[in-house]
Amino acid sequence: MLRVDSLEVRYGRLTALHGISFEVGSGECVGLIGANGAGKTTTLSAIAGVLTPAAGTIELEGAIVNREAPEAIVRRGVALVPEGRRIFTTLSVEENLRIGASIRGDDEIAADVERMMERFPVLRRYAGTHAGKLSGGEQQQLAIARALMSRPRLLLLDEPSLGLAPLMVDLVFDLVAQLREEGITILLVEQNGRRTVELADRTYVLASGSIVLTATGPEDLGEVERAYFGGDAAVEA
Numbered sequence: 001m002l003r004v005d006s007l008e009v010r011y012g013r014l015t016a017l018h019g020i021s022f023e024v025g026s027g028e029c030v031g032l033i034g035a036n037g038a039g040k041t042t043t044l045s046a047i048a049g050v051l052t053p054a055a056g057t058i059e060l061e062g063a064i065v066n067r068e069a070p071e072a073i074v075r076r077g078v079a080l081v082p083e084g085r086r087i088f089t090t091l092s093v094e095e096n097l098r099i100g101a102s103i104r105g106d107d108e109i110a111a112d113v114e115r116m117m118e119r120f121p122v123l124r125r126y127a128g129t130h131a132g133k134l135s136g137g138e139q140q141q142l143a144i145a146r147a148l149m150s151r152p153r154l155l156l157l158d159e160p161s162l163g164l165a166p167l168m169v170d171l172v173f174d175l176v177a178q179l180r181e182e183g184i185t186i187l188l189v190e191q192n193g194r195r196t197v198e199l200a201d202r203t204y205v206l207a208s209g210s211i212v213l214t215a216t217g218p219e220d221l222g223e224v225e226r227a228y229f230g231g232d233a234a235v236e237a
């Protein structure tokens with residue numbers, strides 16, 4: 001589904017990604033974890049077409065998409081749930097959902113809004129309410145539902161559990177597991193390394209713009225922890 005090869009991204013003179021390579025197979029849930037500033041959001045932004053790589057390739061289902069605009073990437077079946085949700089706070093919950101379907105021209109949008117409200121009862125309860133009135137956990141559900149409205153085959157999730165209460169964190173990780181069961185391919189960016197390694201088929205650890213470790217299951221958690229600390233030390237140095 002996705003192959004990232006020797007991806008380098010710069011912000012002016014700062015190189016945020018130093019030629020990273022990884023893959024996400026169709027139907028997989030793959031984790032990308034690392035400390036603040038490791039380059040996780042930068043990686044997702046490059047895949048989503050928001051940032052243009054300085055070098056390397058991003059391949060989606062065999063097509064190199066390095067220079068494609070964000071809308072073109074969405075049309076290829078990729079949806080990004082950004083860090084901090086970024087829902088439209090002054091629009092209603094239902095309007096937010098409809099915006100998620102803005103690239104679609106079919107006549108099943110209303111039915112999909114209904115499906116989202118069935119799946120996330122809180123969205124039905126607040127359908128006509130300004131989305132800004134929702135709690136963090138409710139806004140995260142809306143942000144994921146909005147992304148699902150484009151009917152993505154690849155979902156990019158940027159720290160969906162950030163700042164949520166423990167029960168909401170459970171709900172988010174359960175939801176990611178369900179979406180994978182439903183056949184959606186997922187790239188999950190997280191700081192919650194343990195939960196991600198436990199859930200994902202494979203987890204890459206990013207430190208200072210490089211992938212330093214690939215974990216395949218809970219047995220790798222000790223090594224992941226050491227890679228995290230190594231990464232932090234490298235950032236500070």
Ligand code: ATP
Pocket residue numbers: 011014016034035036037038039040041042043083
């Ligand atoms: P966080 O968990 O804090 O979101 P992250 O792993 O997602 O961290 P990035 O946001 O991708 O990390 O940042 C990677 C590096 O690029 C950091 O050194 C950061 O300061 C820098 N950076 C990110 N965005 C910009 C920008 N718009 N302009 C300049 N530097 C940036």
